[in-house]
Amino acid sequence: MGPGEDNERREAWSSYWSSGRLHSCASGDQDNYGGAIAQFWRTFLERLPPPARLLDLATGNGPLPRLVWELHKDAADIDAVDLADVAPAWHSPSLHRGVRFHRSVRLEALPFADASFDGAMSQFGFEYARRAPALAECLRVLRPRAPIALVMHHAGSVLVAVGREELEHHGWLAGDDGLVEAARGVIPWLAQARAGIPAGEAERAARARARYNAAMQALAERAQQSTAPDLLLEARQAVHGLVARVPAAGAEATLQSLDAYAGELARARLRTAEMVSHALDAAQLEDLRERLLSARPGQAVDCSELRQAEGVVAWSLVCAPSDADEGVIA
Missing domain, CATH: 3.40.50.150 (Vaccinia Virus protein VP39)
Structure with missing residues (x-):
């Protein structure tokens, strides 16, 4: 090493x-x-x-x-x-x-x-x-x-079984079709809308919102089917908490907070992967x-x-x- x-x-x-x-x-x-x-x-x-x-x-x-x-x-x-x-x-x-x-x-x-x-x-x-x-x-x-x-x-x-399932959740949360990227895509549009600035590209804004809503629905379905849903439920609370509070002043601070949370998820994934592999x-x-x-x-x-x-x-x-x-x- x-x-x-x-x-x-x-x-x-x-x-x-x-x-x-x-x-x-x-x-x-x-x-x-x-x-x-x-x-x-x-x-x-x-x-x-x-x-x-x-x-x-x-x-x-x-x-x-x-x-x-x-x-x-x-x-x-x-x-x-x-x-x-x-x-x-x-x-x-x-x-x-x-x-x-x-x-x-x-x-x-x-x-x-x-x-x-x-x-x-x-x-x-x-x-x-x-x-x-x-x-x-x-x-x-x-x-x-x-x-x-x-x-x-x-x-x-049972601990390692939970760890293996959580690794699957981590992969989805951080993946291209997961919750983090969907939130990253919708946050700038929400900031524009709350500032009273016309999006100018209504179709793109609508697609971003639809993608985020689809990710939230997918998370709910995953959690319902999972025997270890805690990570998914915690992620939903953390990410949606950020999305719901996007300020009209701009998206930059919210995106920075999302990046920080994504870093926490990456470190948690490393720790869980270590537990499973060792x-x-x-x-x-x-x-x-x-x-x-x-x-x-x-x-x-x-x-x-x-x-x-x-x-x-x-x-x-x-x-x-x-x-x-x-x-x-x-």
């Missing part, structure tokens, strides 16, 4: 995390993960005897460091890294003294000394890196018997498990599907010494 692509990814994810979200899933606004994922992390973290220095890989807005602090308060000791420029709004250095965030860090090049940590974890993050070098770096900075816990996107999960199938998970068994002979590597009412939500993986049941961290 070249520097240009790294920068594009960093910009897309930095923009996302600056919104304050604590998750990286398509179509969701909850503050944190619940259900099977929350139970997995609480079980893992409660078995670690504090004080333990922990590493959170691809932290995003830091749901895991926040959970560590909630469980251990002043005994929490965790370094959290991310490629993006993360600065979680919930984090106060004076209050969360043992929680440290490190920006613009690639998992393939961690800025820590060998054998620095008593445990490593990642929630929907590790799989976005190049897995072999990222795993090597993770093992380098861990003490030899330190456990590793990962929650990773599952290629067959989700692991069973063979890829098994490859990761075998790499860990090879690197840590004699240790156990447990892989499971995390399920809740709506279906599979993730893979979980834990690599730990066989005596980890007794709370041993060497």
Whole structure:
């Protein structure tokens, strides 16, 4: 992956995390993960005897460091890294003294000394890196018997299914026949009409309006048929909100706002495409498990599907010494 692509990814994810979200899933606004994922992390973290220095890989807005602090308060000791420029709004250095965030860090090049940590974890993050070098770096900075816990996107999960459907919506919204281009075409005509200036080309103005109305109708039909319509409904609200408020003074400011929204859509599409493309199938998970068994002979590597009412939500993986049941961290 070249520097240009790294920068594009960093910009897309930095923009996302600056919104304050604590998750990286398509179509969701909850503050944190619940259900099977929350139970997995609480079980893992409660078995670690504090004080333990922990590493959170691809932290995003830091749901895991926040959970560590909630469980251990002043005994929490965790370094959290991310490629993006993360600065979680919930984090106060004076209050969360043992929680440290490190920006613009690639998992393939961690800025820590060998054998620095008593445990490593990642929630929907590790799989976005190049897995072999990222795993090597993770093992380098861990003490030899330190456990590793990962929650990773599952290629067959309900989250990835939503992501695949949203990619189709993104393609239509930004395409030549989609809502964004239809709005771009009608906005100048609306500005002229509201200024009381004759369009002069009534037929072209009528075609632009008809194209926009057809796009709105197509969106409504897509949303009705979709099992994941949130993106379409949000786009309808945002774009029509701009179109409905075109000022008589001119179209330029509205078109600039539309361009800004189109940029947001493009960054969202990149993030969703990354989630879908980096989700692991069973063979890829098994490859990761075998790499860990090879690197840590004699240790156990447990892989499971995390399920809740709506279906599979993730893979979980834990690599730990066989005596980890007794709370041993060497």
